[in-house]
Amino acid sequence: MGTPEEPIILAEHGGLVVAERGPEVILVDRGSGPTEIVVFVLVVVTLVFGGFGLVSLLPGAIGGVSGGPAWLGVALLAVAGAAATAMYISAKTVRRRRSGPLTSFTPVAIFDRSARVYRDGTGAVVAPLDQVRFERRMQATSSSAKLVAVTPDGTRVLKRGNPFGGGVGDLDAVLTRVVHGAPR
Structure with a gap:
């Protein structure tokens, strides 16, 4: 079995990357917030x-x-x-x-457009893809918003933005367009 193919970066903001690997849209946090x-x-x-x-x-x-x-x-x-x-x-x-390869990081979330499911970083199914929506919400302890995935079972935090790393930008709109739109 070879090494996994490097995903194609679609958008990046504040160390959070939205990338595409075949039918999967993966969300990777490069984890540079504390630094x-x-x-x-x-x-x-x-x-x-x-x-x-x-x-x-x-x-x-x-x-x-x-x-x-x-x-x-x-x-x-x-x-x-x-x-x-x-x-x-x-x-x-x-x-x-x-600048490191995305394959060296564990994904925060995987949105499989072919199987129509949202999986967490461990691969466990969280929700059907049509029941997931993405939002930016304010944090009680920060001036930056957090990016969340809202599912029928609750809200999952995908990334807590910080004002020193650029927050989460418009990644909620990017995820909505890429995950719920037609695959490339």
């Missing part, structure tokens, strides 16, 4: 500590009244340098995950 949040925090730390470090060292360096002890400015710049290094490494991790 994107870390990158954002490290950017803020770099700017704040670097800014305060420069402000404390610059007046003394140009002959004005010192903004504070030099060791403090150097320590602040050292923290900024460490944060910038960690940010660079984290950003490379995000880029590497986004």
Whole structure:
């Protein structure tokens, strides 16, 4: 048995990918949300500590009244340098995950248009495809929406968006069109 064929990417937003593999529409989460949040925090730390470090060292360096002890400015710049290094490494991790093959990730959901069923990532049948609809809903703890699949048995969260990774965009409309429309 060979390796599974690489799905064709139809849409991608915030690390969530809608792809097509034959009659199946698969939804893959590249799982970069927490790392994107870390990158954002490290950017803020770099700017704040670097800014305060420069402000404390610059007046003394140009002959004005010192903004504070030099060791403090150097320590602040050292923290900024460490944060910038960690940010660079984290950003490379995000880029590497986004450029990796989809077959290396476990799908969040599989919508089989030929069998007309919605399966979860483990392959268990969740609902008949004609009884599934996709929506964006607000989250209580975030300014970004989440993407859900509404079935007769309840609502399943497909992806919780975060403001640092781009949210879920219009993937609800893309899924509706691709899953319930005619296969290509």
